[in-house]
Amino acid sequence: MSPWFGFLKKEWTESVKSYKLLLTILIFSVIGILNPFTAKITPALMENFMPEGTVLNLPEPTALDSWLQFYKNFPQMGLFIFILLFSTMMSKELEKGTLVILLTKGLRRSTVITAKFAMGFAYWTLAFLLTFIITYSYTAFYWDQTIVQHVFLAAGCVYVFGLLLFTITLWGNTYFASAYGGLLVTVVAVITLFIIAIFPDSATWNPLQLLTGPPQMLTGDVVPKEMLTPFLVAMGSLLVFLLGTILHFNKKRL
Amino acid sequence: MVMSINNVTKKFGGKEVLKNVSLTIPEHSIFGFVGANGAGKTTLMKCMLGLLPVTSGTIIIAGETVKFGQTKSNAHIGYLPDVPEFYPYYTAREYLELCAVITNMQKSELKQRIEELLELVGLSQTKSPIRTYSRGMKQRLGIAQALLNRPKLLICDEPTSALDPVGRAQILSILQAAKSETTVFFSTHILSDAEQICDRVAMLHEGTIIFEDELAALQQQVEHQYVFTFTISAEQALSQLRELEHHMYIEEDTLIVQLSSESERLLFMRELTDHNLVIQSMHPHTRLLEQVVLEVLK
Structure with missing residues (x-):
């Protein structure tokens, strides 16, 4: 086993022992079930809560309602929980000093960052696939999905945005070497993207489009082509932050 | 010479912590590095490991110049920090396996070497995870990991300071045993510890070496x-x-x-x-x- 895989194995063991695997599977399965479920029962709920005699003309829920729930729950609750779970990957080690022994044994500093990034990447993929597959299966079971467009592409946009946010968190976490430092950087980054989004012109390139665009993609109001520039900007920023993390850590005082 | 420190100066802001320190360590000796708390011992050690940049001067370990950050010289070093921190969910054996993989140790050699070291530090019968370890056990595991890849230089930062008399005696005897395969450089503020096992002693005081000689010559x-x-x-x-x-x-x-x-x-x-x-x-x-x-x- 090479040092890189050795360290990755350590990351894996750590995530299992600290219940991150269990939490990820549970939380993202629940979100997956919640999406079609909420869409299905909302009309029934509304009828129950209304005073007797009120006539409500709610339309029957469709596959679109289920997917709109997905875009409400997954990027908000889901991404938020994911970032919280993985926001201390570096700071925990830097605060405790557990890396000192391994680094003074000749472990490459870049190995630490790339292995941690790979582990976060794998977990985010797992989280995304769980929620997506469960939502997709239930929606297909209850409704006709032909009315929604670009199901896979739209979900892929949110996935990429989550990856970018995780990389920013990793950078902040390494730079400030504290749990809150990483979160603060992430919050500031998101706020900045929202401020940029105030200017309508920015919609053509702002990575935030990857988060706000997908629901409109389902109805065909946004065409996939419009997502290309935001996607490229997101991937570019992701690489810059990842490289920045590696370069910073290479010269970090421990 | 396994290590030579040449005119090393280290400043933190305006404060000079190390002033023009020069030191050479011969092979297969136990080198005691004494000095009061805050004299600059840990700072010098961290510079030797590339964990801190030096302001001026050079450090050469086993022919390799130490660079700040990613440094090749670390491959020749085993390091025991003053308070070693491990991953609490691993057992001693699992932790050493991780260390062995990181140092690219051959699989055929790995098992036997780990057994050997666990025996040396008296942890071969312990099956519980590191989170349950006492301070002395952690210190002993620390020495085991430091010796794992047969380093040319073993650097120990105050290995005995926080231990009870029994723990101290154990650590000192392990260091003495390690002398046969490596050079030991250890810092301490407990002079009697240095007296017990050292061949050479250097003293750091307010950032400068105030004496350096063979122990026997010093206490002639x-x-x-x-x-x-x-x-x-x-x-x-x-x-x-x-x-x-x-x-x-x-x-x-x-x-x-x-x-x-x-x-x-x-x-x-x-x-x-x-x-x-x-x-x-x-x-x-x-x-x-x-x-x-x-x-x-x-």
């Missing part, structure tokens, strides 16, 4: 002097022995006598019996490291 015997204690006080004994011609004086309630030959020593003993003086102890007059240090600091 004060020639032909012997220290006596009696059942009565040294002053009483001295007053009884006043008429003798030996050079005698009192130091800390012991009588120190100059006895240049064996016959002179025999004669002096006879005198003592004649004066009905009962000896409690007698030993050659040597200087303890502590006295050397105190003299230098005066």
Whole structure:
């Protein structure tokens, strides 16, 4: 086993022992079930809560309602929980000093960052696939999905945005070497993207489009082509932050 | 020379923590690095490991110049931090396996080496995870991981400071045993620890090396002097022995006598019996490291 895989194995063991695997599977399965479920029962709920005699003309829920729930729950609750779970990957080690022994044994500093990034990447993929597959299966079971467009592409946009946010968190976490430092950087980054989004012109390139665009993609109001520039900007920023993390850590005082 | 430090200066802001420090460490020795808390010992060690940049000067370990950050010289080093931190969910064996993988150790060698080291530090029977370990056990695991890849230089930062007497004795004997395969460089502020196992000693005081020599040379015997204690006080004994011609004086309630030959020593003993003086102890007059240090600091 090479040092890189050795360290990755350590990351894996750590995530299992600290219940991150269990939490990820549970939380993202629940979100997956919640999406079609909420869409299905909302009309029934509304009828129950209304005073007797009120006539409500709610339309029957469709596959679109289920997917709109997905875009409400997954990027908000889901991404938020994911970032919280993985926001201390570096700071925990830097605060405790557990890396000192391994680094003074000749472990490459870049190995630490790339292995941690790979582990976060794998977990985010797992989280995304769980929620997506469960939502997709239930929606297909209850409704006709032909009315929604670009199901896979739209979900892929949110996935990429989550990856970018995780990389920013990793950078902040390494730079400030504290749990809150990483979160603060992430919050500031998101706020900045929202401020940029105030200017309508920015919609053509702002990575935030990857988060706000997908629901409109389902109805065909946004065409996939419009997502290309935001996607490229997101991937570019992701690489810059990842490289920045590696370069910073290479010269970090421990 | 396994390591040479050349004119190293380290500043934190405007504060000079290390001032032009030079030091060389010969192979297969135990090098004691003494100094008070805050003298700069840990800072120098961190510079040796590339964990901190030096302001000026160079450090060469096993022919490789130490660079700040990613440095190749670390492949020759085993390091035990003052408070070693491990991953609490691993057992000692699992942790050493991780370390072995990181140092690219051959699979065929790995198992046997880990067994050997666990035996050496007395952790081979422990099956519980590291989170349940006492401080002494962590320190011993720390030495095991430091020795794992047969480093040319073993650097230990205050390995005995936080331990009880039994733990301290264990660590010292492990370090002594390690001397056969590596060079040991350890810092301490406990002088008696350095005295017990070191070949050479250097002292760091306010950022400069104030002495560096072989331990034996430092605490060389004060020639032909012997220290006596009696059942009565040294002053009483001295007053009884006043008429003798030996050079005698009192130091800390012991009588120190100059006895240049064996016959002179025999004669002096006879005198003592004649004066009905009962000896409690007698030993050659040597200087303890502590006295050397105190003299230098005066």
